Amino acid sequence: MLRREFLKMSGAGAGALMLPIYGRAVAADVLATTMDVATKKKMATVALNAATKNGASYCDVRIGRYLRQFVITREDRVENVVNTESMGTGIRVIVNGTWGFAATSDFSEDGIAKAAVQATQIAKANSKFQTEPVQLAPVKGVGDVSWKTPIVKNSMEVPLKEKVDLLMSVNGAAMKAGADYIRSTLFLVNEQKYFASTDGSYIDQDVHRIWAPMEVTVIDKATGKFRTREELGGPRGMGYEYLDTRSKGIALPGGAVVYGSAYNMIDDAVAAAKQARNKLKARSVKPGRYDLVLDPTHLWLTIHESVGHPLELDRVLGYEANYAGTSFATIDKWQSKNFKYGSDKVTLFADKVQPTTLGAVAYDDEGVKTGRWDLVKDGVLVNYQAIRDQAHILGLKESQGCCYADSWSNVQFQRMANVSLAAGKTPLSVADMIKNVENGIYIIGDGSFSIDQQRYNAQFGGQLFYEIKNGQITEQIEDVAYQIRTPEFWNACSAVCDERDYRFGGSFFDGKGQPSQVSAVSHGSSTARFDGINVINTARSLG
Incomplete structure (x- = not known):
C-alpha cells in the first residue's frame, strides 16, 4: 500500500x-x-x-x-x-x-x-x-x-x-x-x-x-x-x-x-x-458509591469496550487478541441460555443498517446483506458477531454481515458492527430520570478509559460531571472516573430513557488485528441509569 x-x-x-x-x-x-x-x-x-x-x-x-x-x-x-x-x-x-x-x-x-x-x-x-x-x-x-x-x-x-x-x-x-x-x-x-x-x-x-x-x-x-x-x-x-x-x-x-x-x-x-x-x-468529587446517569455522548464508549469487543466471536474463541484482548463472554455462557449480561432493562443489539451511522452499508465485504440482530435480549446473552466462516460455530445458517477490511490491500475479517443499547420501552425523559436520583453523578462526553484483556474489569472517565442530590443537579464537579465489572455494571442498569433521547456516538479509528486495521463504528443509546457504581477521584489516584 x-x-x-x-x-x-x-x-x-x-x-x-x-x-x-x-x-x-x-x-x-x-x-x-x-x-x-x-x-x-x-x-x-x-x-x-x-x-x-x-x-x-x-x-x-x-x-x-x-x-x-x-x-x-x-x-x-x-x-x-x-x-x-x-x-x-x-x-x-x-x-x-x-x-x-x-x-x-x-x-x-x-x-x-x-x-x-x-x-x-x-x-x-x-x-x-x-x-x-x-x-x-x-x-x-x-x-x-x-x-x-x-x-x-x-x-x-x-x-x-x-x-x-x-x-x-x-x-x-x-x-x-x-x-x-x-x-x-x-x-x-x-x-x-x-x-x-x-x-x-x-x-x-x-x-x-x-x-x-x-x-x-x-x-x-x-x-x-x-x-x-x-x-x-x-x-x-x-x-x-x-x-x-x-x-x-x-x-x-x-x-x-x-x-x-x-x-x-x-x-x-x-x-x-x-x-x-x-x-x-469545580469541586473535586468525593469517592464512593453513586447512582450514575450516563448520557449517550459518554455511554457509547462504555458500550464499545464492554459489549462490542467482548462479543466479537473471534475474540470469544481466542482466535484474536490484538488491541482488545479476548473475552470473558465465553461460548459456555451463551450455551447456557440464561447468562445475565445485564438487567431486564438491557437489550443490546448489533446493526449495520441504521441511517447516519459509521458502520452503515447495504452489504459487508463478503457480499452479505446487512441487518440487525440482538446480542443481549432483556439482559440475557443470546448471540455474538460472526461472519461467513464462523457462522457454523454458532449453528447459524447465514453470516451476520459484519466482515470488513480497511483497504483493498488488507484481507477482510470479522469487525464490530454498530452495537447499541435499545431505548427504554416506557416514556422517560432525562429530567424525569434525574428526579428519582438521590445521590448521583450525571456524566456527559467520553474521556479516558482502561480495560483488562478479558473486557471484564474497566474504568471510565468523561468530559463533564454534575452532582445530583435529592433529584436536583447541584453543581459541576471534577476528577470523576467509575470502575466496573462488566456483568455487574450492566445488571445495575435500572432505567433507560425512551427513544426521544436516542443518539449516536462512535469511533472513527477502531483498531484490530495484526497487521493492524482500523474501522469506523457507531454506538447508539438513550440516557441510562446505573445504580451503586464505585466512583474514584482521579486527582487523588494520580497522587
Whole structure:
C-alpha cells in the first residue's frame, strides 16, 4: 500500500490522536472523482476467471478506491492539509478448503490475473497445514446492485477554503469565549468499494463518513492548572450537511448542549471554552458509591469496550487478541441460555443498517446483506458477531454481515458492527430520570478509559460531571472516573430513557488485528441509569 506511519498530532498529550495516513498524496479535486462501474466489473471478472481456472472453489474480489482528507488547525493557523488516495484490488480464494489472499495496485488485466493466481498459490501452500476445511455459510448472489450513503452534500466536493474558514471560525469563537488553546480538525472519508464473487454478486458501494474533533484548553495562569473539554458532536456516516452552524442542539439538564443529526461546531467550541473554565473552579468529587446517569455522548464508549469487543466471536474463541484482548463472554455462557449480561432493562443489539451511522452499508465485504440482530435480549446473552466462516460455530445458517477490511490491500475479517443499547420501552425523559436520583453523578462526553484483556474489569472517565442530590443537579464537579465489572455494571442498569433521547456516538479509528486495521463504528443509546457504581477521584489516584 502505501500504508504510511501513523502521524502523531503534536501537543495532544496523553490523549494524542493517531491519524492513519493511507495512499499517495493527491490534489483536492481528485477526491471528488469516481471510477467507472463497468470497468470495475470487467477487472473483477478477470480475477474471478483466473482464480477458478487455477483451482479456486470460491473467489471474491474487492476493487477499492479509498479517499481521505484531513484538515488540521490550531488557534489562528492551519497546521496541515492532507489529501490521500489509495487504489487497488484484493483477491481472496479458497483452494483445497483453505484461504489464500493477494493484492495488487496494478490495474492491467495481466496484473490482476497474476494476483489471482498468486492468491491460489498461497492457498495451496497454506492447505498443507490446514487441519479442518473452511466452512462458508451460503450467500445467494445478488447480481448487479449499488448502494450509497444517503448524503446531501459530498464533503469531498466542498472547497478547501470553506472548510478552513469553518475551522478558523470555530477557533476564533473559542478563543473569544476564554480558551487559551484550541485544536480543531476535519476528517473526511470516502470509500468507493466494488465487490464481486463466484456466488454471482457484483456490488458497488459508495461510503461517506465525517468527523470534526476539537480540543479546547484553558489555563489558570496563577496556579498553572489547566483543563480541557473535547467536542460533543461525534463522527457520523453523513455528508458535509452534518456540520450545520444553524443547529441549536439539544439542551440537557445542567446546561450542556449536545447534538443529533446536525452539529454546530462553533456553538460547541464556545460552550467548551466556558465549561473548561468552570472545570478549574469545580469541586473535586468525593469517592464512593453513586447512582450514575450516563448520557449517550459518554455511554457509547462504555458500550464499545464492554459489549462490542467482548462479543466479537473471534475474540470469544481466542482466535484474536490484538488491541482488545479476548473475552470473558465465553461460548459456555451463551450455551447456557440464561447468562445475565445485564438487567431486564438491557437489550443490546448489533446493526449495520441504521441511517447516519459509521458502520452503515447495504452489504459487508463478503457480499452479505446487512441487518440487525440482538446480542443481549432483556439482559440475557443470546448471540455474538460472526461472519461467513464462523457462522457454523454458532449453528447459524447465514453470516451476520459484519466482515470488513480497511483497504483493498488488507484481507477482510470479522469487525464490530454498530452495537447499541435499545431505548427504554416506557416514556422517560432525562429530567424525569434525574428526579428519582438521590445521590448521583450525571456524566456527559467520553474521556479516558482502561480495560483488562478479558473486557471484564474497566474504568471510565468523561468530559463533564454534575452532582445530583435529592433529584436536583447541584453543581459541576471534577476528577470523576467509575470502575466496573462488566456483568455487574450492566445488571445495575435500572432505567433507560425512551427513544426521544436516542443518539449516536462512535469511533472513527477502531483498531484490530495484526497487521493492524482500523474501522469506523457507531454506538447508539438513550440516557441510562446505573445504580451503586464505585466512583474514584482521579486527582487523588494520580497522587
